[in-house]
Amino acid sequence: MEKVLSVSLGEIALKGLNRKYFEDQLIKNMRRVIKDIGFEKIYKEQGKIYIEAEEHNFPKMINRLKKVFGLVYISPCIRIEKDEEQIKEASIAAIREKIDKEKINTFKVDTNRADKNFPIKSPELSRQIGGLILQNFKELEVDVHNPDTFLYIDIKQNAYIYTEKVKGYGGLPLGTNGKGLLLLSGGIDSPVAGFLMAKRGLEISAVHYHSYPFTSERAEEKVKDLARILSRYVGRIKMYSVNLLDIQKEINNKCKENEMTILSRRFMMKIAGRIAEKEGINALITGESLGQVASQTVEGISVTNRAVDIPVLRPLIGLDKVDIIDIARDIETFETSILPFEDCCTVFLPKHPVTKPKIEDILKSEEALDVESLINNAIENMELIIIE
Ligand code: ATP
Numbered sequence: 001m002e003k004v005l006s007v008s009l010g011e012i013a014l015k016g017l018n019r020k021y022f023e024d025q026l027i028k029n030m031r032r033v034i035k036d037i038g039f040e041k042i043y044k045e046q047g048k049i050y051i052e053a054e055e056h057n058f059p060k061m062i063n064r065l066k067k068v069f070g071l072v073y074i075s076p077c078i079r080i081e082k083d084e085e086q087i088k089e090a091s092i093a094a095i096r097e098k099i100d101k102e103k104i105n106t107f108k109v110d111t112n113r114a115d116k117n118f119p120i121k122s123p124e125l126s127r128q129i130g131g132l133i134l135q136n137f138k139e140l141e142v143d144v145h146n147p148d149t150f151l152y153i154d155i156k157q158n159a160y161i162y163t164e165k166v167k168g169y170g171g172l173p174l175g176t177n178g179k180g181l182l183l184l185s186g187g188i189d190s191p192v193a194g195f196l197m198a199k200r201g202l203e204i205s206a207v208h209y210h211s212y213p214f215t216s217e218r219a220e221e222k223v224k225d226l227a228r229i230l231s232r233y234v235g236r237i238k239m240y241s242v243n244l245l246d247i248q249k250e251i252n253n254k255c256k257e258n259e260m261t262i263l264s265r266r267f268m269m270k271i272a273g274r275i276a277e278k279e280g281i282n283a284l285i286t287g288e289s290l291g292q293v294a295s296q297t298v299e300g301i302s303v304t305n306r307a308v309d310i311p312v313l314r315p316l317i318g319l320d321k322v323d324i325i326d327i328a329r330d331i332e333t334f335e336t337s338i339l340p341f342e343d344c345c346t347v348f349l350p351k352h353p354v355t356k357p358k359i360e361d362i363l364k365s366e367e368a369l370d371v372e373s374l375i376n377n378a379i380e381n382m383e384l385i386i387i388e
């Protein structure tokens with residue numbers, strides 16, 4: 001009886017001809033997060049991925065693997081040959097181990113026979129093993145609807161017995177869906193937006209705008225901290241740090257006060273668009289949510305959107321703030337996001353921002369500015385920070 005970790009794939013399992021590509025990328029991402037812990041082997045067997053490693057390392061590995069996108073469940077399993085006696089022995093061992101760890105009164109056996117050559121059909125094997133457990137553990141009962149624990153039996157090339165399913169985030173393996181440039185502020189929303197897009201396989205770079213010295217170095221540190229938390233899920237992040245102060249001053253001098261937010265927002269998009277083009281990035285990502293603030297009305301978003309040609313992904317567009325906060329807590333960015341440091345948008349915050357800007361008016365206002373050279377200047381002076 002040997003212990004291994006099994007990994008179940010969610011959506012990847014539905015991929016047709018591309019499946020191998022997704023699986024291989026997932027295995028590569030899994031290797032990357034566990035290589036310093038050390039493992040013997042990673043192999044595929046009929047729809048699941050298995051890791052051979054030392055059992056005392058399992059908890060640490062599970063903790064890291066949970067954050068690898070594309071993976072739905074992780075289970076420590078007993079691996080044995082497809083032999084009835086061995087299956088019985090391992091089932092008893094698995095239940096005993098479970099009982100040692102927690103109080104259970106009821107169980108259900110759930111067999112999955114991927115190898116149809118195995119002579120005993122799933123329901124029959126479940127019944128046999130269920131009976132055996134009842135004999136050996138007098139305190140236990142069967143509950144088919146709401147058991148305290150399942151005993152899972154997978155019959156593949158080998159047989160695998162387990163009781164735990166540790167949930168992963170699902171999604172698609174990082175790097176299987178192109179690249180996105182996240183507009184990362186110090187707020188609650190944008191880190192969540194980056195997380196959700198990365199979960200769909202998008203590789204993430206970031207751009208942050210600040211108004212130093214009007215915004216502090218501590219505010220800048222906070223954004224780096226957020227990027228660092230995000231990198232637990234998305235790996236290494238290239239983050240561009242851009243000073244927007246000259247642009248804001250110019251807008252402040254030459255344009256209407258109530259257009260400050262929408263105009264600086266368009267500059268943010270344009271600069272991000274340039275960076276994306278230079279870096280071969282396919283899309284921008286923002287944390288906008290419809291109606292959340294004055295600049296996120298459908299009119300505001302429309303005017304912002306017209307600053308760039310490339311797609312702008314807004315995964316939070318239909319989410320309520322409470323739902324966004326739930327995700328922020330879950331991915332552990334929330335506590336950092338709510339630290340009270342100033343943001344560049346608060347520096348010249350208009351008292352009454354336009355909520356229904358018209359593109360003609362905004363384009364007209366921009367005529368007062370030397371948009372091109374302002375953008376070039378900002379880009380020339382930007383800083384590249386690598387977040388590991
Ligand atoms: P967040 O919580 O992400 O700061 P928010 O609700 O404060 O969002 P806005 O300030 O209107 O919303 O910003 C909308 C989106 O624009 C942000 O989610 C982010 O993607 C981008 N953005 C705003 N400020 C910055 C900034 N200083 N640097 C980079 N991107 C920014």
Ligand code: MG
Binds near residue numbers: 185187343345
């Ligand atoms: Mg913000």
